[in-house]
Amino acid sequence: MQIPFLAQALTAQYGEAVAAQIEQGMGEQRITTLRANLLKTTPEDVASVLSAAGIAYTRWAAEDAAFLLEGADERAVQALPLYERGEIYLQSLSSMLPPLALAPQEGADILDMAAAPGGKTAQMAAMTGNRANITACEINQIRAEKLKYNLEKQGATRVNIMVRDARKLEDFFRFDQILLDAPCSGSGTILLDEPASYRAFSEKLVRNSAVTQLALLKKALTILKRGGTMVYSTCSILNTENENVVRAALKGAHAHVEPIILPGMETLPLLPCALEGALCVRPTAQYEGFFVARIRKDS
Ligand code: SAM
Numbered sequence: 001m002q003i004p005f006l007a008q009a010l011t012a013q014y015g016e017a018v019a020a021q022i023e024q025g026m027g028e029q030r031i032t033t034l035r036a037n038l039l040k041t042t043p044e045d046v047a048s049v050l051s052a053a054g055i056a057y058t059r060w061a062a063e064d065a066a067f068l069l070e071g072a073d074e075r076a077v078q079a080l081p082l083y084e085r086g087e088i089y090l091q092s093l094s095s096m097l098p099p100l101a102l103a104p105q106e107g108a109d110i111l112d113m114a115a116a117p118g119g120k121t122a123q124m125a126a127m128t129g130n131r132a133n134i135t136a137c138e139i140n141q142i143r144a145e146k147l148k149y150n151l152e153k154q155g156a157t158r159v160n161i162m163v164r165d166a167r168k169l170e171d172f173f174r175f176d177q178i179l180l181d182a183p184c185s186g187s188g189t190i191l192l193d194e195p196a197s198y199r200a201f202s203e204k205l206v207r208n209s210a211v212t213q214l215a216l217l218k219k220a221l222t223i224l225k226r227g228g229t230m231v232y233s234t235c236s237i238l239n240t241e242n243e244n245v246v247r248a249a250l251k252g253a254h255a256h257v258e259p260i261i262l263p264g265m266e267t268l269p270l271l272p273c274a275l276e277g278a279l280c281v282r283p284t285a286q287y288e289g290f291f292v293a294r295i296r297k298d299s
Pocket residue numbers: 095113114115116117118119120121137138139140143164165166167181182183184212216
C-alpha cells in the first residue's frame with residue numbers, strides 16, 4: 001500500500017488477512033449511491049425516473065429510500081431534474097447508517113453536533129417528516145453555508161443552524177437525541193487509485209482527530225438527557241478514533257453502548273470491532289469504511 005502508516009496501523013489492529021481485505025476494498029472503484037428524499041418524493045417515483053433515464057439500480061436491504069446505481073456516476077445523477085429539485089441526495093450507504101442507528105423520533109429535540117454539509121441532518125429531517133426539532137451545529141462558517149443551502153434544497157424546515165465549536169456548547173443544553181458524526185482522518189473513505197482521497201491523511205491527523213473526538217463525545221454525553229440516546233460515528237476504521245475514543249469517554253460516565261439492530265444488517269461487510277454492540281464497516285465497492293456506536297445515557 002502507498003500509505004505506509006495506514007498499512008501498519010491496519011495490520012496491527014486487524015491482522016494481515018483482514019488488512020489485505022481492507023486494502024483490496026480501498027483499491028475498488030466505489031459505486032454511486034443516493035437517498036430518495038422522503039420530504040419531497042417517494043422511492044417509487046425515484047425508481048421510475050431512474051428507469052426512464054436508463055439508469056440501472058438495485059435497492060438496499062437496510063433502507064428503502066437508498067439506491068445503488070449500476071454504471072452511472074455522480075454527474076449523470078446531477079444532470080437529472082429531480083436532483084436539482086432536492087428530491088434525491090447523493091450519499092454513501094455507510095453514511096446513512098448513523099441516522100438509522102439513532103432512529104430519530106418525531107417531537108424530539110435532536111442535536112446534530114458536527115453537521116455540514118448536512119446529508120445526515122436532512123436524512124433525520126426526512127425520517128421524522130420534519131416533526132423533530134433539529135439543531136445542526138457546525139464550526140466552519142463556509143461549510144455552514146453549504147449546510148444551509150443543502151437543508152433548504154432538501155426541504156428540511158425544522159432545523160436551527162448554529163455556527164459554533166460544539167466542544168464549547170453550554171453545559172445547560174439538553175437534547176433527547178444526539179448525532180455526533182465526528183470530524184476524522186477519513187481512513188475509511190480512502191480510494192487507493194485516487195490520491196486526492198488521502199492527500200490530507202497522516203498519523204498526526206489521526207492523533208489530532210482523536211483528541212477532538214474525545215472532547216466532542218464528552219460534551220455530547222454531558223448535554224444528552226438522562227435516558228436519551230446518541231450515536232457516535234466516524235468515516236475512519238482505526239480504533240484510535242473509534243473504540244478507544246468511546247471507551248475513554250464512557251469511563252466514569254453514566255452511559256453504555258447499546259447494540260445496533262437494523263434490517264438487512266447481515267448483508268453489511270463488517271470488520272471485527274473491539275467494542276461490543278458497535279459496527280465497523282469494511283470498505284468495499286459498495287461501502288465506505290465507517291464506525292457507528294449507539295450510546296444510551298442512564299436514566
Ligand atoms: N454529518 C455530516 C454529513 O453527514 O454531511 C458530515 C460531518 S463531517 C464528518 C464533520 C464536520 O464537523 C465538518 O463539517 C467539520 O467542519 C465539523 N467540525 C469539526 N470540528 C467541529 C467542532 N468542534 N464543532 C462543530 N463542528 C465541527
